[in-house]
Amino acid sequence: MSYDAPLLFIDGCWLPVDGRDTSPVINPATEEVLAHLPHASPADLDRALEAARRGYALWRKTSAYDRARLLRRAAELVRERVEHIATLLTLEEGKVLAEARLEVLAAADNIDWCAEEGRRSYGRIIPPRADGSRYLVLREPIGPVAAFSPWNFPATTPTRKIAAALAAGCSCIIKPSEETPATCLAIARAFDDAGLPKGVLNVVFGVPAEISTRLIASDVIRKISFTGSTAVGKQLAGLAATGAKRATMELGGHGPVIVFDDAAVDEAARLTIAGKFRNAGQVCAAPTRFFVHSSIHDRFVDRVSELANELVVGNGLDPATQMGPLANPRRMAAMDRLIGDALDRGARLAAGGGRIGNRGFFWQPTVLTDVPMAAQIMSEEPFGPVILTRRFDDFDTVIAEANGLAYALAAYAFTTSVRTATAVADALECGLVGINTYAINVPETPFGGVKESGYGSEGGTEGLDAYLSTKFVHQA
Ligand code: NAD
Numbered sequence: 001m002s003y004d005a006p007l008l009f010i011d012g013c014w015l016p017v018d019g020r021d022t023s024p025v026i027n028p029a030t031e032e033v034l035a036h037l038p039h040a041s042p043a044d045l046d047r048a049l050e051a052a053r054r055g056y057a058l059w060r061k062t063s064a065y066d067r068a069r070l071l072r073r074a075a076e077l078v079r080e081r082v083e084h085i086a087t088l089l090t091l092e093e094g095k096v097l098a099e100a101r102l103e104v105l106a107a108a109d110n111i112d113w114c115a116e117e118g119r120r121s122y123g124r125i126i127p128p129r130a131d132g133s134r135y136l137v138l139r140e141p142i143g144p145v146a147a148f149s150p151w152n153f154p155a156t157t158p159t160r161k162i163a164a165a166l167a168a169g170c171s172c173i174i175k176p177s178e179e180t181p182a183t184c185l186a187i188a189r190a191f192d193d194a195g196l197p198k199g200v201l202n203v204v205f206g207v208p209a210e211i212s213t214r215l216i217a218s219d220v221i222r223k224i225s226f227t228g229s230t231a232v233g234k235q236l237a238g239l240a241a242t243g244a245k246r247a248t249m250e251l252g253g254h255g256p257v258i259v260f261d262d263a264a265v266d267e268a269a270r271l272t273i274a275g276k277f278r279n280a281g282q283v284c285a286a287p288t289r290f291f292v293h294s295s296i297h298d299r300f301v302d303r304v305s306e307l308a309n310e311l312v313v314g315n316g317l318d319p320a321t322q323m324g325p326l327a328n329p330r331r332m333a334a335m336d337r338l339i340g341d342a343l344d345r346g347a348r349l350a351a352g353g354g355r356i357g358n359r360g361f362f363w364q365p366t367v368l369t370d371v372p373m374a375a376q377i378m379s380e381e382p383f384g385p386v387i388l389t390r391r392f393d394d395f396d397t398v399i400a401e402a403n404g405l406a407y408a409l410a411a412y413a414f415t416t417s418v419r420t421a422t423a424v425a426d427a428l429e430c431g432l433v434g435i436n437t438y439a440i441n442v443p444e445t446p447f448g449g450v451k452e453s454g455y456g457s458e459g460g461t462e463g464l465d466a467y468l469s470t471k472f473v474h475q476a
Pocket of ligand 1: 148149150151152176177178208209210212213227228229230231232235236250251252253283284330381382383
């Protein structure tokens with residue numbers, strides 16, 4: 001299986017290792033080294049900043065119509081290359097190839113959505129106070145963007161940032177995860193091949209804190225977009241605030257799921273397997289804390305445990321595989337620690353619970369039931385293939401428990417009552433709610449959290465707004 005040698009992409013040039021520092025890229029299914037990733041030197045970063053400054057000056061003057069045409073061409077190239085890009089994604093991140101294909105196609109859909117939406121960044125005309133004058137509200141690109149994306153969705157997360165920035169007329173320097181570089185580089189290649197002027201998009205790698213500190217401090221950068229952990233998000237938000245720079249923060253989650261007594265239990269269990277174990281649970285909006293009505297708790301647990309035990313775990317390139325490995329050894333250590341702590345505190349193991357084999361970062365789909373609220377895993381984001389259940393009897397108590405964390409990204413409920421659906425959607429404190437579904441993320445809808453899950457939205461019209469500033473003009 002061929003893996004593209006990762007490069008830096010700065011000012012329209014593809015730059016190899018050539019004496020730069022490097023870090024290895026590891027295949028999580030085999031633990032083999034796929035490639036050595038070049039790290040951008042301080043001089044490379046300065047070159048990227050200068051390129052982004054020049055790229056912005058050119059790109060903001062390119063018409064929204066022409067920007068949209070170029071973005072649509074890039075989306076087509078991504079679709080034409082789906083097999084190649086999806087294979088890179090599975091090799092470096094581990095998820096099963098079928099999921100990787102869907103992710104790459106979703107990235108192309110994101111580019112298309114942003115291309116179209118960029119043509120509709122309408123301003124407005126406000127009735128003036130004096131005859132013959134005009135009050136105009138103009139929407140303008142905010143300026144060069146520094147974006148940072150993690151390893152769990154190497155295609156959609158960087159693409160959502162790049163496409164929205166470019167559609168709005170901004171230039172962008174992105175630092176994708178050093179652990180999954182080739183997917184984003186292949187998408188950047190599609191923009192390059194579509195004819196994007198040099199400097200408008202730049203892709204760099206290195207020591208994350210060094211890169212973010214240097215880029216965010218630069219006068220060139222006007223907007224920050226970060227997806228990753230709450231801890232890092234808070235640091236970057238602080239750096240952005242120092243320069244009074246706008247920021248979008250898409251941080252961690254710890255999704256509660258409330259399964260009411262009138263839920264279609266088998267259907268909820270079937271959807272839960274697909275919703276929880278995709279990407280081995282390494283999803284910020286993953287369903288995690290399951291509050292199940294006492295009258296159906298055991299039935300629900302039996303069904304999800306049975307289905308979890310049937311999942312085929314293996315190398316994502318094998319067509320028989322239904323769940324791939326964890327993406328890195330940090331996740332295995334976290335699973336081991338968090339599950340051990342929960343069991344010590346009295347949780348019951350209904351499925352899985354341990355590592356599979358000793359090569360590759362494979363972990364069993366796991367179901368822990370009657371997990372005490374004091375267990376670390378009930379408040380620390382597990383970011384892995386673990387379902388946690390608790391029983392509940394009344395609405396107010398379960399809402400209080402569901403809303404009880406600082407994380408507030410996605411929340412879910414299963415019920416056949418419209419009245420309950422409305423009440424629970426209103427009561428949940430979070431940015432995203434799924435009722436009888438885990439599908440809460442498509443390009444045309446806003447995605448983002450509240451509380452310590454961050455601020456700002458990606459996707460939807462809100463996603464483009466994040467890269468626009470507002471100018472009022474009074475023409476007397
Ligand atoms: P981490 O916090 O070290 O890194 C998360 C991501 O942020 C990585 O891609 C990393 O390269 C980047 N990063 C780290 N420090 C940075 C800095 N100073 N400047 C810019 N980027 C920086 O953690 P990790 O071990 O990779 O993942 C652990 C936790 O991160 C998970 O448990 C989960 O809570 C969270 N996470 C969230 C998402 C998400 O989609 N919101 C994605 C990946 C990880």
